Amino acid sequence: MPSAAERTRTLVQSTCSGALVLPGMDGARPDQLVPEARTVGADGEVFLLFPADAPPVRAATHAQDDELPAVLELTDVAPVSAPDRIRGRAWVSGWLTCAPGMAEPGRTMLRLEVGEVYVDDLWGDGSVDPDDFAAARPDPLADYExxxxxxxxxxHGEQVRGLSTLLGRRAGEGAAAVRRVVPLALDRFGLRVRCVDAAGRRFDARFDFPEPVRDVHGLRRAMHTLFEAAQS
Known part of the structure; x- marks a missing residue:
């Protein structure tokens, strides 16, 4: 399974929604706290791009040498229609400063020095050491997920539903008892689906690949093997 550090790093560098929480920002509109772009530096710091007149930029500028505490809140929502679409949340806490010279005119780059990281997702919840976060790499399929x-x-809806034949007793009376199977999450280790049975009960199932995939080409082979197993 992907480590908590890898999962958090993937969320930070993905397109999932994220917003800054700062002291004194009660009057700001929610959209003013959403960075236009997020990247992670070589030392694990998080760089956040904002319009030059955005409230977080003004706050970081006025703070100058003072430490400005901030939290980057991330919310990961499944990109397909599914019951309970929120797949996870993460919080990256630290201290915010301006990073001059890193943005085009009219924009300002802010630097979040990471102090604490916490993730709560489909795998579970727990803290992440900042050094582990810095050393981790995002999942190679994240850009395509x-x-x-x-x-x-x-x-491939029918083929995805056909995966219920691999669930055994968990599927109740067999594949026919599972009315709906939705592809919920995908990473280099496998595919997670959300199943709905005839009684409306929901449960998740995880299908691991024979070995971790490195790219989309490897994923195609892994999915082909998975669908073949379901049909046999």
């Missing part, structure tokens, strides 16, 4: 899950749901 949204498109891949939507493609599986739209073009």
């Amino acid at each position: 949204t498109e891949l899950l939507q493609h599986l749901a739209a073009a």
Whole structure:
């Protein structure tokens, strides 16, 4: 399974929604606290791009040498229609400063020095050491996950539902008892689906690949093997 550090790093560098929480920002509109871009530096710091007149930029500028505490809140929502679509949340806490010279005119880059990290997702919840966060790498499928899950749901719905044949007793009376199977999450280790049975009960199932995949080409082979296993 992906480590908590890898999962958090993936969320930070993904397109999931994220917003800054800062002291004294009660009057700011929610959209003013959402960075236009997020990146992670070589030392694990998080760089956040904002318009030069955004409230977080003004707060960081006025703080000058004082430490400005801030929390980057991330919310991960499944890109397909599914019951309980929120897949996870993460909080990256630290101290915010301006990073001059790193943005084009009209924009300002802010630097969040990471002090604490916490993740709560489909795998579980727990703290992440900042050094582990800095050393981790995002999942190689993260940039393609949204498109891949939507493609599986739209073009391979029957094959995805057919995976219920691999669930054994967990599927109750067998594959027929599972009315709906939605591809929920995808990473280099496997595919997670959300199942709904005839009684409306929901449960998740995880299908691990024979070995971790490195790219989309490896994923195609792994998915082909998975679908073949379901049909045999």
